[in-house]
Amino acid sequence: MPKVKNPDELKNLRNQLTARAGKKQDDKKHKDPVVIKIAMATCSIASGARDTFNFITAALKKRNIDAIVTRTGCMGYCYAEPTIEITLPGTEPVVFGQVDQTKADEIIEKYLKKGELVDGVIPKNYESPW
Amino acid sequence: MTVKKKHILVCNGTSCQNVAHDEIFNNLKKELQNHGLEESAGLVRTACFGLCEKGPVIEIFPDKVFYVQVKPEDAKEIVEEHIIRGKPVKRLLYNEPETISGKESGEKARFKRKQIRIALRNCGVIDPENIEEYISRYGYEALGRVLDEMTPSDTIRIIKDSGLRGRGGAGFPTGLKWELARNNQNDQKYVVCNADEGDPGAFMDRSILEGDPHSVIEAMAICGYCIGAGKGLVYIRAEYPLAIERLKIAINQAKEFGFLGRNILDSDFHFDIEIRYGAGAFVCGEETALIHSMEGGRGEPTLKPPFPAQSGYLGKPTNVNNVETFANVPVIILKGAKWFSSIGTEKSKGTKVFALAGKINNVGLIEVPMGITLREVIFEIGGGIRNGKKFKAVQTGGPSGGCLTGKHLDLPIDYETLVAAGSMMGSGGMIVMDEDDCMVDFAKFFLDFTVEESCGKCTPCRIGNKRLNELLDKICKGNGAMEDIERLYNLSIVIKDTALCGLGQSSPNPVLATLNHFRNEYEAHIIDKKCPAGVCKALMTYEIVEENCVGCTACARACPVGAITGERKEVHRIDPRLCIKCGACLEKCKFNAVIVN
Numbered sequence: 001m002p003k004v005k006n007p008d009e010l011k012n013l014r015n016q017l018t019a020r021a022g023k024k025q026d027d028k029k030h031k032d033p034v035v036i037k038i039a040m041a042t043c044s045i046a047s048g049a050r051d052t053f054n055f056i057t058a059a060l061k062k063r064n065i066d067a068i069v070t071r072t073g074c075m076g077y078c079y080a081e082p083t084i085e086i087t088l089p090g091t092e093p094v095v096f097g098q099v100d101q102t103k104a105d106e107i108i109e110k111y112l113k114k115g116e117l118v119d120g121v122i123p124k125n126y127e128s129p130w
Numbered sequence: 131m132t133v134k135k136k137h138i139l140v141c142n143g144t145s146c147q148n149v150a151h152d153e154i155f156n157n158l159k160k161e162l163q164n165h166g167l168e169e170s171a172g173l174v175r176t177a178c179f180g181l182c183e184k185g186p187v188i189e190i191f192p193d194k195v196f197y198v199q200v201k202p203e204d205a206k207e208i209v210e211e212h213i214i215r216g217k218p219v220k221r222l223l224y225n226e227p228e229t230i231s232g233k234e235s236g237e238k239a240r241f242k243r244k245q246i247r248i249a250l251r252n253c254g255v256i257d258p259e260n261i262e263e264y265i266s267r268y269g270y271e272a273l274g275r276v277l278d279e280m281t282p283s284d285t286i287r288i289i290k291d292s293g294l295r296g297r298g299g300a301g302f303p304t305g306l307k308w309e310l311a312r313n314n315q316n317d318q319k320y321v322v323c324n325a326d327e328g329d330p331g332a333f334m335d336r337s338i339l340e341g342d343p344h345s346v347i348e349a350m351a352i353c354g355y356c357i358g359a360g361k362g363l364v365y366i367r368a369e370y371p372l373a374i375e376r377l378k379i380a381i382n383q384a385k386e387f388g389f390l391g392r393n394i395l396d397s398d399f400h401f402d403i404e405i406r407y408g409a410g411a412f413v414c415g416e417e418t419a420l421i422h423s424m425e426g427g428r429g430e431p432t433l434k435p436p437f438p439a440q441s442g443y444l445g446k447p448t449n450v451n452n453v454e455t456f457a458n459v460p461v462i463i464l465k466g467a468k469w470f471s472s473i474g475t476e477k478s479k480g481t482k483v484f485a486l487a488g489k490i491n492n493v494g495l496i497e498v499p500m501g502i503t504l505r506e507v508i509f510e511i512g513g514g515i516r517n518g519k520k521f522k523a524v525q526t527g528g529p530s531g532g533c534l535t536g537k538h539l540d541l542p543i544d545y546e547t548l549v550a551a552g553s554m555m556g557s558g559g560m561i562v563m564d565e566d567d568c569m570v571d572f573a574k575f576f577l578d579f580t581v582e583e584s585c586g587k588c589t590p591c592r593i594g595n596k597r598l599n600e601l602l603d604k605i606c607k608g609n610g611a612m613e614d615i616e617r618l619y620n621l622s623i624v625i626k627d628t629a630l631c632g633l634g635q636s637s638p639n640p641v642l643a644t645l646n647h648f649r650n651e652y653e654a655h656i657i658d659k660k661c662p663a664g665v666c667k668a669l670m671t672y673e674i675v676e677e678n679c680v681g682c683t684a685c686a687r688a689c690p691v692g693a694i695t696g697e698r699k700e701v702h703r704i705d706p707r708l709c710i711k712c713g714a715c716l717e718k719c720k721f722n723a724v725i726v727n
Contacts, residue, residue, distance in 0.1 A: 003388030006396045007274030017266040041340040042372045073341015075254030076495040097177050117137045121176040126245035129461050
């Protein structure tokens, strides 16, 4: 990566990056790329987030589902760890709590495949500056 | 396969559960079935919405329509009007009081959330190990703007105007701190990030470093530019391996992209960051002790002045800020001082992150605007007290803080009000206690901590806290005398007045706060030899009620020390000399025959 030289270059880079992310979302021919974020701070990992992460990546591969799986920091819902956030193309992100392997399986089968929510949705409870 | 177009989300938080949750859920289910909608509309239970006072809450997804104070008989109308006809049920809509006007568009009826995430804006949103995700959320643009368009004094002016104060606990104005460091001329200066999060129960700094390390790096560079420092140091405890790993990755990526190093973004500003590890001593969160520890010396505080801004790391002017303070800085630069200062109270601007823990339903990391009341935090965001117990007190500020009680519930939270109420903001640990917690035992817990963590340099803290701890122990064991209350009080005042550093001076706070608010509990321990909450083991006795005991032997089999004797089908007895008060018999007895006095 060449160094970012000035603020304008930085803004261009941001625009490119957001455009790329947007393209990923729009580019839906057969299978929509889904974004799955898994909270993986120390506390999330302690409550089993790594197992959930491994299970989801393996399950998606096995079931031939196209999705981008990334790790992220603490979502703040300690009472419901492990937590994951799923964004289906064209929809608002939805956070699910207490996602162990059974729950992850249910979410993949119902929400990812059919857009059908399952118990344990965590409502967004904050505003942010952007 | 039919795709479910709409979902009805029914809040399953504890508070809503208590108000006819099942009935509402079942009625909705029945209504959906009656109209043959099981295939096209979903019905699920969710976690708490954080709006318990207006519960039960229902959301129609994806319409973003919220219904509050829903009753079981409303199910028919919700299904027929909203799900079938697509028309919101106006009378149940959630409206913020001030937004009730002629319009009731979706936006007006919007759910006004209690939390505002500024410091935590990227936590749980971006991949912390990928700098591109940070950049796509305006990352490093504040640094770019500062280097390109602003002088150091302009930047300091913005931070000053924003009203940002130190989030580590004491609340010193950040802009002023930067200005002091800037005004001290020297060939080398340092920016230090205090990531030595030591308060029991506080984990906001770890979460920020694990979830959004770049925001801290960016802010440190901005601070370096403002005060004229070329070097930044992050002092972090080695107990945070994941935070360290992610911080290292972030520093390397920032160097690769040219946000750290020489001639950052084509300016003539050079800045680099190194990590220094702490061994996890509480006192090293105090800035002078922290600096000594970084220099390789003992982690002991020294008298101020000289302040670190005059003579800090290696004798050079040094600016020390806490992780959360730094995390706020880039947003302030980008969104402006006016925006930031519009949030909060007159003297405390912006938001504060709290680690909400203890006997509360929604344990979690929250970021709320200053001025929010404890009631909103505990009973709405926190979802109330666990198991429907009664709220007793909330502890803020860790071992340096005090406790706030029922009468403080409607107090707006900011630096000044908390201090006036005998507690302090601290780094943001918030531990909620219910009726089962003993306040004398609570004070002792924190004194145990302080005694363990005292660096030993000054006598009041080293010896005074030990004596406080012994007095509390004596009271908890039922050996206290009324004079001990006076002794505790006097000694606390002496320690407060004479200890060397801020930690020593604040260490008697848990004792003073509990003495002020819960003197009756101290007296119960001393005069009646009773622990009202049933926590202090030495003051409890387990007994078997003869009338209730059927002689099932369950308790005798559960007792780990063989203190319970009795033949089958005959009344059992507990030998108080052998009993260790573990409570195993109480748990096992199905006949309410075991009681605790």
